[in-house]
Amino acid sequence: MYFHLLFFAILLDCGIGAKILGIFPAPSLSHQRIFQPIWKELSLRGHKVTVITTDVLNDPSLNNLTEIDVRSGYEVAHKLHIIPILASKKLPLIIIWNFFHIFQQVIGSELKHEAVEALIRNDTEHFDVILIQLSHLYPLLYGFGAKFSSPFVGISSMDLYLHAHDAVGNPTHPLVAPDIMLNLHGKLGFFDKISSVLHNILYRILYYWYALPMADKVARKHFGENIPYLGDVEKNMSLILTTVNPIIHPIRPNVPNMIEINQIHIREKKPLPKDLQDYLDSAPEGVVYFSLGSNVKSANISSEIRNIIIEALSELPYKVLWKWETDYLPNQPYNVLTRKWIPQQDVLGHPNIKVFITQGGLQSIEEAICNEVPMVGLPYITDQPYNVRKLEEFGIAIGLNPGTMTKDQFKRAILEVAGNKKYKERVREAKAILTDQPMKGVEKAVWWIEYVIRHKGAKHLRSPAADLSFFEYFLVDVALFFVFCALLLTYVVVKMIRWCRCRSKKGLTKEKAN
Structure with missing residues (x-):
């Protein structure tokens, strides 16, 4: 009884029926699964939620939820070959540059959706808070914050890029916490330090002098010419929810409105389909589970890598369950079972x-740790190489380069992780650290979103660093002043020395004359 009274008291405090808009445009199911529990829980708490997403829940029990389906974003991203670009070995800044241009087009196409256009044209619409995806380079989305003049919360399904930290004044020391795209961690070598510092500078030049102005021009076509500059809108972000965890990500000093959440998608186990349950039960010697996630997809890897994998799997003393996205796996070994879709959390719990x-996706890693399953990592894109290296350091995985690994290397890695008890022991330690927290990820995220609603923003949590320019924050003006003073002092000292020498020479000349 007390719980119900407390629940309704919280609703009353937030304002029953608070109107919430969520914009999650990334055509990636793994990312959307992070956000779905949040908008579902907000709806269940009595808030009126409108969501723009590429992956709708279609849950008829959620009476307060309106979902605008922009799955066309998948088609645009596929045509622009987003995954090959992210998997390329080019410099991180070039990948980020390409990524920005791709998502300008993806989001631009989603903004042309009939229901989205109708929402934008509605001048009487109001929202108490807007939730905006921050997982990648999406400054165009700030147009919604400009249009509706509402407090907004950034939510990321992975670690943040530098500009998101800047928006709330969060420290971004290039040696303590290098950008995730650099795949640097631990004690850095000298040239790694130089690389990280240059990346911090060049990234900001790219973002503030190119990406933001370009996004602002596009935003005015969709949201009208009267909106504020997107860079100014970004600075009004109330807080950021980011799905980092202490196993993978570096410990860093965060400002009060940078809220770390994790395990947000972890749910209670469900019964497995009978065929999978029987397959796993019939393998007392053990099963290897293989999935490259929803973005990379096993069926899209090259035939050379596929053949190496198949040969290695065929020689294992274990059964293999492989998430393979087509009807036919060439040269499928007798010990391998494929399925187009697999309930991963439930399988990992067997x-x-x-x-x-x-x-090496962040969500897959958390699912494995929560189920105490050690890993073999085959990283391809974005933060995956970094994540796998951190797993190796913690002792719960072996990482391989899928482009250069041999059959024997792949086979040895699987046998080592499966047969050596230390990996199982270390993953249990990782679970103890990861799950030992006072509040679940969804509860924490929803509490902070309602906090922003209750206080009509969170300006009292805002760091003064967020209002400093790049040159002020990094003391460029102060450094230039000291350089000027040093040059001036050097100039004065040189002049004094020359004057003293001239006086000395004149004195010697007079003595000789005398």
Whole structure:
């Protein structure tokens, strides 16, 4: 009874029926699964939620939820070859540059959706808070914050890029916490330090002098010419929810409105389909589970890598369950079972799973740790190489380069992780650290979103660093002043020395004359 009274008291405090708009445009199911529990829980709490997303829930029990389906974003992203671009070995800034241009087009196409256009044209619409995806380079989305003049909360399904930290004045020391795209961590070498410092500078030049102005021009076509500059809108972000965790990400000093959440998508186990349950139960020797996630996809890897993987899997003393997205796997070994879709959390919870072969996505890693399953990492894109290296450091995985690995290397890695007890022991330690927290990820995220609603923003949590320019924050003006003073002092000292020498020479000349 007390719980119900407390629940309704919280609703009354927030304002029953608070209107919330969520914009999650990334055509990636793995990212959307992070946000879905949040908008579902907000709806269940009595808020009126409108969501623009590429992956709708279609849950008829959620009476307060309106979902605008912009799945056309998948088609645009596929045509622009987003995954090959992210998987390329080019410099991180070039990948980010290409990524920005791709998502300008993806989001631009989603803004042309009939229901989205109708929402933007509605001048009487109001929202108490707007939730905006920050996972990648999406400054065009700030147009919604400009249009509706509402407090907004940034939510990321991975670690943040530098500009998101800047928006709330969060420290971004290039040596303590290098950008995730650099795949740097631990004690950095001298040239790694130079690389990280240059990246911090060049990234900001790219973002503030190119990406933001370009996004602002596009935003005015969709949201009208009267909106404020997107860079100014970005600075009004109330707080950021970011799905980092202490196993993968560096410990860093965060400002009060930078809220770390994790395990937000972890749910209670559900019964497995009968065929999968029987397959796993019939393998007391153990099962290797293999999935490269929803973005990379096993069916899209090259035939050379596929053949190496198949040969290695065929020689294992274990059964293999492989998420393979087509009807036919060439040269499928007798010990391999494929499925187009697999309930991953439920499979990882089966006691016979010995190893999880993963691409190193953050959500897959958390699922494996929560189920105490050690891993073999085959990273491809964005933060995956960094994540896998951190897993290796913690002792719960072996990482391989899928482009250069051999059959024997792949096979040895699987056998080592499956047969060596230290990996199982370390993953149990990782679970103890990861899950030991006072509040679940969804509860924490929703509490802070309602906090912003209650206080009509969170300006009292705002760091003064967020209002400093790049030159002020990094003391460029002060450094230039000291350089000027040093040059001036050097000039004065040189002049004094020359004057003293001239006086000395004149004195010697007079003595000789005398």
